Amino acid sequence: MIRFDNLPPEVMQAMCTPMHRILAPPPNRTHSSSKSPYPTPPNSSSPSPISPSTLPPSSNASLFLGSLSAIEDPSVLRQNRISVIVQVIDAPWVPPLDEKEFSCYKIPVLDATSVDLAPYLESVCAFIEGSLRSGRGVLVHCQQGVSRSTSIVIAYLIRYKLMSYDQAFEFVLKRRPCAQPNSGFVVALREWENVCRQQRNSSRASPMQSIPKPVRPEHPRRFTS
Numbered sequence: 001m002i003r004f005d006n007l008p009p010e011v012m013q014a015m016c017t018p019m020h021r022i023l024a025p026p027p028n029r030t031h032s033s034s035k036s037p038y039p040t041p042p043n044s045s046s047p048s049p050i051s052p053s054t055l056p057p058s059s060n061a062s063l064f065l066g067s068l069s070a071i072e073d074p075s076v077l078r079q080n081r082i083s084v085i086v087q088v089i090d091a092p093w094v095p096p097l098d099e100k101e102f103s104c105y106k107i108p109v110l111d112a113t114s115v116d117l118a119p120y121l122e123s124v125c126a127f128i129e130g131s132l133r134s135g136r137g138v139l140v141h142c143q144q145g146v147s148r149s150t151s152i153v154i155a156y157l158i159r160y161k162l163m164s165y166d167q168a169f170e171f172v173l174k175r176r177p178c179a180q181p182n183s184g185f186v187v188a189l190r191e192w193e194n195v196c197r198q199q200r201n202s203s204r205a206s207p208m209q210s211i212p213k214p215v216r217p218e219h220p221r222r223f224t225s
Helices: 009-015 074-079 118-133 148-160 165-175 183-205
Strands: 019-023 063-066 082-087 103-106 137-141
Touching: 019 165, 063 148, 074 082, 082 118, 103 118, 118 137, 118 148, 118 183, 137 148, 148 165, 148 183, 165 183
Parallel strands: 063 137, 082 103, 082 137
Antiparallel strands: 019 063
């Protein structure tokens, strides 16, 4: 339960803002920059053979994080080139969207410390990455855009941008100041960070082994009218 008393003004303002852009489309460049826009992976004394994923320069896809109110006006989604919605919510009052226009992937969980996010992370992160790489803007939302959706975006940054939990959380917090995963999700995300690091270390030890491509879920869940 979120307490609204004594919240800093910037947090209150963020909570009243339907969504924030977390990752913007890459700039069109003829020459690659030597400086990465993402933090350096933790505990890496030498360059990792796995680089942070980068989107095609021609892509207009952005990653957004927001609340339920972000999907109430489809015209706003269109203006921001959003056609993929990841819904981290279990509630009967979620408004339906046109399934011909929007692809919806739902994770039906409550914002509770007892909820286990681990079974969802690999699949949803791969789904987000695949959508962005195909040029489709993605919005990840929950009820208030504070805990559940923030946790999924952080998981994506850990998996595909090679951030630690702390780096990913700070990255998101600077863009949506009300972001705050619950304590149970924080534990799951730190464990997820360890899993991803172990995978990278394993790939480092076996450089000839091919890295499996992310697989889109077989049955993404969609809204029905």
